[in-house]
Amino acid sequence: MNKNALVIGKFYPPHAGHRHLIETAEAEAEHVYVLVQGSRFESLTVETRAAWLKEEFDGANVTIVPVRNDCPVDYASDEIWTAQMENMRWALKVRGVEKIDAVYSSESYGARLAEAFGAIHVAVDPQRRNHHISGTACRDDLAENWQQIIPAARCGMAVRVIVVGAESTGTTTLSKALSEHYRPQFPALVDVPEYGRHYTYELLEALQRTNPDAAVEDLVWTDTDFAVIAARQTEMEQAAAESAPLVIADTDALATTLWERYYLGEGSYGSFGALDRLPHRDVYLLTDHTGVDFEDDGWREGEHRRPEMTEWFKEALTEEGHSWILVTGSRERRLATATAVIDAILAQQAAFTSPVWAGRTVLEQAA
Structure with a gap:
């Protein structure tokens, strides 16, 4: 079992695939830190998304960490990658977390992120076969994908x-x-x-x-x-x-x-x-x-x-x-x-x- 596991995402909005990702990490780690990265340019605040996830995982060995992150995304830029990493590293450090042992991700950048933290990478359903859903799909058609969104978020939205x-x-x-x-x-x-x-x-x-x-x-x-x-x-x-x-x-x-x-x-x-x-x-x-x-x-x-x-x-x-x-x-x-x-x-x-x-x-x- 890993000691500290990390999950990151926008959770915009949090859906069944996100829940599966966090639950997988929770089952294999002593503690899971979930960084909810929200931008000022998004219409759901990061605090709101974090609150929904806290309700979903109340009582579990999961800590939900809202992080304001307005840094651009550019996977080809080492400078932008460094800026993103520092944002995440300090979000954990100010909470006393110095070491991450495993990064759980469904995204293509997961392996690189794990390497940057000196952790192992655990890929979780990258083809979305267990939960054929994404935040993009939810935002594109709420009515069609409403049941895929976690209950707390549905009640909030x-x-x-x-x-x-x-x-x-x-x-x-x-x-x-x-x-x-x-x-x-x-x-x-x-x-x-x-x-x-x-x-x-x-x-x-x-x-x-x-x-x-x-x-x-x-x-x-x-x-x-x-x-x-x-x-x-x-x-x-x-x-x-x-x-x-x-x-x-x-x-x-x-x-x-x-x-x-x-x-x-x-x-x-x-x-x-x-x-x-x-x-x-x-x-x-x-x-x-x-x-x-x-x-x-x-x-x-x-x-x-x-x-x-x-x-x-x-x-x-x-x-x-x-x-x-x-x-x-x-x-x-x-x-x-x-x-x-x-x-x-x-x-x-x-x-x-x-x-x-x-x-x-x-x-x-x-x-």
């Missing part, structure tokens, strides 16, 4: 659109319309419905087993109920992010805190703990109550509180610093407003930037 609003203001209608609109582009897109309504059904069914005549107004809510709803809502959202690059969620944990306030008053905070684990948000779409007829389906409190609730949402979203858009007008107008901003965010998500000297990995056709 997914565009998240959260639809919120007061009762009977068209949140579910808009959420479903958006899912239908984008599913041809993202076939793996998963619906994220309002879990609170499902939970209410379950509570009522449980109550009716002992009291067959019980109705929804007989339910007694507690802060624990809202804690369960908020946690489950986030779990559903995270599962959707792992499935596709776009998440359309009909409410979220932040909205749950407002519904807890609505039902239990200002002094109840059962769901608030979920805000500490709230994933990043790209945009909230707040459905306006104006111009929308109130539909009483037997589960709603009443039309009179819709204006107040809408203001609560505006206040909470603003105080928390989120991007939010009030969607109003007809169904068609609301959908047009929503898709305009979502299309722009998706275009930004897919626009991976790279320095002019960056190479491209071209995969051979899979057998």
Whole structure:
């Protein structure tokens, strides 16, 4: 077994091939140092990529080291090679690592890198047969290669659109319309419905087993109920992010805190703990109550509180610093407003930037 193993890469983004490379080194070395080399010219920061890898290898004998590296790449230049080596050597040295025993790589420069460190070279799946994927392929087509990206990176990169609003203001209608609109582009897109309504059904069914005549107004809510709803809502959202690059969620944990306030008053905070684990948000779409007829389906409190609730949402979203858009007008107008901003965010998500000297990995056709 080697003592110190080294893996380097851009991990832009980290994918299954990278995981296989690191896991191979981990199985054969006492400790693995992974240098994540990121450039200012790239749209995902090196710190972000390193954080995803740290989550993936949490608890393993792996140290993830983010390294800012804006040095050009030119394998024919000894001077550039020296500059690159010094960047790597000092990234390790300041962490107390003076000796590397093995370099694990799938790249053609792996042997030269190992020689420079006075280490052995271990080539790992250089033909990409075990994992027919590359960072280039992921950047070229996120939707096609989404499942090849490690889970933490998927959750971090997914565009998240959260639809919120007061009762009977068209949140579910808009959420479903958006899912239908984008599913041809993202076939793996998963619906994220309002879990609170499902939970209410379950509570009522449980109550009716002992009291067959019980109705929804007989339910007694507690802060624990809202804690369960908020946690489950986030779990559903995270599962959707792992499935596709776009998440359309009909409410979220932040909205749950407002519904807890609505039902239990200002002094109840059962769901608030979920805000500490709230994933990043790209945009909230707040459905306006104006111009929308109130539909009483037997589960709603009443039309009179819709204006107040809408203001609560505006206040909470603003105080928390989120991007939010009030969607109003007809169904068609609301959908047009929503898709305009979502299309722009998706275009930004897919626009991976790279320095002019960056190479491209071209995969051979899979057998």
